[in-house]
Amino acid sequence: MVDWLTVAMPKGRIFHEAVELLRKADYPLPPEFEDSRKLIIEIEEAKMRFILAKPMDVPTYVEHGVADIGIAGKDVMLEEERVVYEVLDLNISECHLAVAGLAGAEKKSFAPKIATKYPNVAAKYFREQGEQVEIIHLNGSIELAPMIGLADRIVDIVSTGRTLKENGLVELQNIMTITSRLIVNPASYRMKAEMIDELVERLKNVVAWKGEATGEDFSLNR
CATH class of the missing domain: 3.40.190.10 (Periplasmic binding protein-like II)
Structure with a gap:
């Protein structure tokens, strides 16, 4: 799946808010996506493979390269201190x-x-x-x-x-x-830079629009 992105997602509140962001960024996630009990979900239309994990495990999956990118709370990032790139503050699950x-x-x-x-x-x-x-x-x-x-x-x-x-x-x-962050495996960023950059830009636009709509000044980390 060289042309696919594997995404590690935490279960719970962050998952639902992240799915909403991805949909607003025009990634075609089906309506039944949130209701699945599978731990690995493939969405062919989006060229994405999702791994559902406990929040504390997401940075581990990304660091070891079984996931190209992940979504993790800043609390988890500070506690785990994994070798990953933190590329965007999603400003969800505050x-x-x-x-x-x-x-x-x-x-x-x-x-x-x-x-x-x-x-x-x-x-x-x-x-x-x-x-x-x-x-x-x-x-x-x-x-x-x-x-x-x-x-x-x-x-x-x-x-x-x-x-x-x-x-x-x-x-x-x-x-x-604490807010949730988009994190990236360093090797994946080199191999799939174009796909990851596109995802970051699309999500950044959604987050920036959210900030304009609420009047908040969101700081986006690259």
Whole structure:
């Protein structure tokens, strides 16, 4: 499939928003595309092959070349530190990475325990703040950690804040804004530069138009 692009896509919210962007960029993805339970989907009309994966795995697939391009959240990119090109900020699935905990959790001064899916990002953040902490790596239900006494605080993605509120937690610090990025395998970029450049330009136009429509100033990274 030399003349096809293989795309690694994360399941969930990012997937649905990315599909919408691709359609607006005139890629012919069929209406039933989102409803398929297949993990590999080929769309002959678009000359694209999609691999559906867990968000944390997308940069790995792209780095190792089983996917030419991928869509990944900036949180995943920072945590995984894979050798890929980050070519475009798609400005979808916006949220933020935050420190949260039970009310008063920020008052513990000596080596608090921090539960997170992002041990590398969290460790760097607290190091930059000059705070000594103990990082506990968890893969799910991060909000549970302070509730059962496993950790004093958490570092996790926050979208609406509803999950924190329903579990009695409060946001303590906003670390950074997160959006999804288009990433490319370096070897694929050399071999399929024309196809990848065309995709980037078409998506860039859609993202730029979205910015004009909402009055936002979107920064596009090449």
